[in-house]
Amino acid sequence: MRTPVPIGRSPGRVVADLTTRRAVRSAIIWGYIFGIAIAWSAISYTTIYKTQAQRDALAAAYGSNKATSALFGPAPQLQTVAGFTVFKISMTLIILGAVWGLLTSTRLLRGQEDNGRWEILLAGQTTRRGAAIQALGGLGIGVFMLWALTAVITVLTGLDSKVDIPAGPVLYFALAMVAPAVMFLAAGALTSQLAPTRRQAATYAASFLGVCYAVRMIADAGVGLHALIWASPLGWVEELQPLTSPQPLALLPIAAFTALLAVVAVRLAGNRDVGASTVPDRASRRPHLRLLSGPTGLAIRMVRPTVVGWWVAIAASGILFGLIAKSAGGTISGSSVQQVFSKLGAGGTGADAVLGVCFLVLAVLVAFLATGQLTAARSEESEGRLDHLLVRPVSRSSWLGRRVLVAIAVLVVAGVGAGAFTWIGAASQHAGVHFTTLLVAGLNLVPPAITIFGIGVLTFGVRPRATTIVVYTLLGWSLLVVIVGGIGAANHWVLDTSVFHQMASAPAVQPHWEANGVMTAIGVAGALLGGFAFRRRDLQGE
Amino acid sequence: MGATAIHTEGLTKRYGGVAALDHLDLDVSQGEVVGFLGPNGAGKTTTIRLLLGLILPSEGRGEIFGLDCQRQPVETHRRLAFVAGEANLWPSLTGAETLHLLGRVQGQVDEAYRDELVARFELDPTKKIRAYSKGNRQKVILIGALMARPDLLVLDEPTSGLDPLMEQAFRHSIREARDLGQTVFLSSHIMSEVEALCDRVGILRAGKLVEMGTLTEMRHLSAVSVEATLDGAVPDLSGVPGVSAVQVDGRVLRCHVRDSIEPLLKVLATAGVTKLLSREPSLEELFLALYGGYGQGGETQS
Ligand SMILES: Nc1ncnc2c1ncn2[C@@H]1O[C@H](COP(=O)(O)OP(=O)(O)OP(=O)(O)O)[C@@H](O)[C@H]1O
Numbered sequence: 001m002r003t004p005v006p007i008g009r010s011p012g013r014v015v016a017d018l019t020t021r022r023a024v025r026s027a028i029i030w031g032y033i034f035g036i037a038i039a040w041s042a043i044s045y046t047t048i049y050k051t052q053a054q055r056d057a058l059a060a061a062y063g064s065n066k067a068t069s070a071l072f073g074p075a076p077q078l079q080t081v082a083g084f085t086v087f088k089i090s091m092t093l094i095i096l097g098a099v100w101g102l103l104t105s106t107r108l109l110r111g112q113e114d115n116g117r118w119e120i121l122l123a124g125q126t127t128r129r130g131a132a133i134q135a136l137g138g139l140g141i142g143v144f145m146l147w148a149l150t151a152v153i154t155v156l157t158g159l160d161s162k163v164d165i166p167a168g169p170v171l172y173f174a175l176a177m178v179a180p181a182v183m184f185l186a187a188g189a190l191t192s193q194l195a196p197t198r199r200q201a202a203t204y205a206a207s208f209l210g211v212c213y214a215v216r217m218i219a220d221a222g223v224g225l226h227a228l229i230w231a232s233p234l235g236w237v238e239e240l241q242p243l244t245s246p247q248p249l250a251l252l253p254i255a256a257f258t259a260l261l262a263v264v265a266v267r268l269a270g271n272r273d274v275g276a277s278t279v280p281d282r283a284s285r286r287p288h289l290r291l292l293s294g295p296t297g298l299a300i301r302m303v304r305p306t307v308v309g310w311w312v313a314i315a316a317s318g319i320l321f322g323l324i325a326k327s328a329g330g331t332i333s334g335s336s337v338q339q340v341f342s343k344l345g346a347g348g349t350g351a352d353a354v355l356g357v358c359f360l361v362l363a364v365l366v367a368f369l370a371t372g373q374l375t376a377a378r379s380e381e382s383e384g385r386l387d388h389l390l391v392r393p394v395s396r397s398s399w400l401g402r403r404v405l406v407a408i409a410v411l412v413v414a415g416v417g418a419g420a421f422t423w424i425g426a427a428s429q430h431a432g433v434h435f436t437t438l439l440v441a442g443l444n445l446v447p448p449a450i451t452i453f454g455i456g457v458l459t460f461g462v463r464p465r466a467t468t469i470v471v472y473t474l475l476g477w478s479l480l481v482v483i484v485g486g487i488g489a490a491n492h493w494v495l496d497t498s499v500f501h502q503m504a505s506a507p508a509v510q511p512h513w514e515a516n517g518v519m520t521a522i523g524v525a526g527a528l529l530g531g532f533a534f535r536r537r538d539l540q541g542e
Numbered sequence: 543m544g545a546t547a548i549h550t551e552g553l554t555k556r557y558g559g560v561a562a563l564d565h566l567d568l569d570v571s572q573g574e575v576v577g578f579l580g581p582n583g584a585g586k587t588t589t590i591r592l593l594l595g596l597i598l599p600s601e602g603r604g605e606i607f608g609l610d611c612q613r614q615p616v617e618t619h620r621r622l623a624f625v626a627g628e629a630n631l632w633p634s635l636t637g638a639e640t641l642h643l644l645g646r647v648q649g650q651v652d653e654a655y656r657d658e659l660v661a662r663f664e665l666d667p668t669k670k671i672r673a674y675s676k677g678n679r680q681k682v683i684l685i686g687a688l689m690a691r692p693d694l695l696v697l698d699e700p701t702s703g704l705d706p707l708m709e710q711a712f713r714h715s716i717r718e719a720r721d722l723g724q725t726v727f728l729s730s731h732i733m734s735e736v737e738a739l740c741d742r743v744g745i746l747r748a749g750k751l752v753e754m755g756t757l758t759e760m761r762h763l764s765a766v767s768v769e770a771t772l773d774g775a776v777p778d779l780s781g782v783p784g785v786s787a788v789q790v791d792g793r794v795l796r797c798h799v800r801d802s803i804e805p806l807l808k809v810l811a812t813a814g815v816t817k818l819l820s821r822e823p824s825l826e827e828l829f830l831a832l833y834g835g836y837g838q839g840g841e842t843q844s
Pocket residue numbers: 557561562580581582583584585586587588589
């Protein structure tokens with residue numbers, strides 16, 4: 001008998017090594033994106049708003065605008081590069097950071113476990129608690145990298161004579177931008193212990209993020225509820241007020257909340273079985289046979305919980321936007337202001353203009369719904385469930401075709417719902433926006449989602465393993481371009497690659513039916529080509 | 543023998559230049575139960591997924607009941623059912639819901655038989671797939687295939703995870719299928735299962751079919767194992783023709799004999815035999831002999 005030789009440097013730390021490696025890899029990519037987005041914002045401001053007069057006009061337009069404040073957070077010092085940069089980019093980075101955090105931790109904690117990898121690791125040297133602590137440590141190193149890269153790129157940007165922001169405040173700003181990632185890494189770690197699968201763990205954490213955003217939004221909407229800001233973790237981040245009037249005390253609730261989540265996560269990890277959930281999952285029930293009569297019904301039944309969740313989120317956001325549209329619109333009725341506002345994509349006056357910007361948020365939600373449909377279809381294949389259908393008398397084209405139709409129906413309902421619920425909110429405030437106008441604006445959200453979906457189906461047909469990454473890259477890119485480039489600095493070739501830029505800001509302006517037609521055609525062509533390719537390729541696992 | 547159920551011509555699958563399956567020519571007649579063996583990575587699953595149209599051949603073609611596997615998948619699938627050893631089902635559905643779905647998609651179900659199978663395999667169909675053990679999940683897939691009473695059953699390690707009692711239930715069900723004239727194509731690593739069920743056996747190695755025939759035919763190719771208890775000293779057998787794999791354990795001698803046993807008997811007779819056992823090789827021994835490799839020449843327990 002030979003004694004077994006440990007592989008690798010430190011067998012007891014294998015979970016930490018694994019998590020660190022993966023977290024750092026993705027943090028480096030996102031650190032670059034964060035840094036470049038900040039740099040782009042700061043530099044575009046210095047090139048567009050060169051004179052003090054222009055800057056004052058901008059500040060007058062947004063400084064007390066409750067619509068943009070509700071969406072992006074308050075804008076106290078728009079006359080300065082620093083103040084503008086914070087306003088322009090921070091909400092995007094806050095959301096991106098939070099999403100990165102919850103996806104990374106659920107993937108590295110729950111995902112590994114669902115794949116059965118932890119069982120292998122745990123059979124070795126570590127306990128479940130130990131493994132959870134190690135994984136959290138790895139995630140911590142990852143988020144430190146995210147902070148460091150963001151900080152370095154921003155410090156370099158600050159050295160530019162026109163930008164001119166000193167290093168100290170920049171480090172604090174970078175910290176504020178990474179704080180949501182920290183909190184949602186911990187939140188993801190906790191939901192990973194609660195939920196029975198990775199997907200559900202991510203859904204729980206994402207719903208929590210949605211609530212946090214909505215609460216913060218109400219607090220900033222100028223309806224006299226500003227104290228609510230302290231009820232939302234995203235509100236704490238806002239209260240850090242980097243680069244404008246720093247308030248480091250707000251770091252306390254952030255640190256305490258993160259620590260609490262982490263401790264509870266580790267506790268739960270020690271108390272449950274690997275692969276099991278803490279929230280009871282009823283093991284048996286009487287059969288519900290509705291919809292289980294073929295691939296279409298099955299697809300509907302499988303995507304239903306997530307789709308309904310997104311629909312509710314879209315409807316709730318719509319109502320919220322409708323509620324604030326009139327009062328927020330009142331702040332931008334001056335004529336010089338409109339010009340500035342239209343650079344963000346919204347012409348028109350009053351409530352219409354506000355809703356034009358708000359519908360961009362809804363467009364992103366609808367697009368997320370589209371990507372979700374596609375990744376769900378792909379996982380049916382990669383996890384082998386599709387085999388059970390395709391070895392029976394179901395053709396590949398009929399399976400994919402049905403999924404595409406279900407997805408389109410889901411998107412159209414989402415668009416109609418976005419319009420209708422926004423109208424309900426707006427009508428309750430007598431904002432004077434027509435139902436049909438909003439309905440059309442809602443349908444206007446569908447073509448960008450269809451483009452992303454169609455390109456996704458094409459990828460699915462040709463390179464199935466790249467499906468998820470391609471659709472999320474497309475969506476993230478489109479969003480980044482429209483937000484950072486929307487201010488007018490970006491090259492129009494770059495702008496044109498964003499599906500959200502192609503979409504007209506209805507209801508502020510009329511929908512571009514031509515652009516919508518082109519986007520829909522691209523989507524349909526992608527889906528058809530993808531379907532064609534799917535018929536003549538191997539089914540492929542992960 | 544009736545008409546052909548499965549027919550392949552030069553069926554080949556390459557992954558980046560490496561042939562996972564190399565020009566396979568195979569014929570299975572209707573009503574036959576054929577076993578399909580081979581070491582890990584030999585290409586069994588590849589063959590089956592090609593026949594089902596889940597992956598596309600690099601070369602060659604396959605037919606099921608005269609229908610092209612690639613061009614007419616829906617028509618061929620109406621007449622077959624498939625069981626895979628790695629069972630991924632929809633975790634949120636219960637066993638009963640899954641069976642209902644699979645039946646509806648298949649388009650044909652013998653409901654009485656389904657209920658009989660559920661009872662035979664002692665499956666609790668009210669449980670969610672998520673809550674089943676591996677073996678119970680496998681039962682759902684098995685019942686889902688058997689309940690359709692298809693003309694052809696394609697089985698790829700269908701009993702992985704089943705306990706010995708359920709293994710018996712499985713064998714019973716396959717015999718039932720054979721009695722009804724269904725064709726069965728069974729890939730398995732459980733030799734006793736193949737030995738008990740199959741009329742013919744094909745052995746695949748590194749993507750090539752190295753052996754195909756009935757068990758009796760294959761046994762002729764192979765050695766008989768002999769165990770002799772002697773009362774004197776063990777004689778030297780090195781010069782005896784056809785003898786191999788000699789093992790001596792005290793006064794007990796074990797060896798393999800190919801072709802005629804006569805030369806060995808002559809030598810043993812002079813050494814004083816008190817007891818002589820001779821036995822045809824089991825499929826497992828045949829398999830090990832064919833593959834050589836690990837523990838070559840060693841006796842397996844019998
Ligand atoms: N998608 C793939 N990409 C590359 N190689 C593959 C792929 N699928 C199978 N192979 C290779 O093809 C060969 C045959 O694999 P196959 O799964 O058919 O073996 P098998 O006989 O079913 O083995 P086992 O008894 O382990 O199930 C193996 O060498 C395998 O590595």
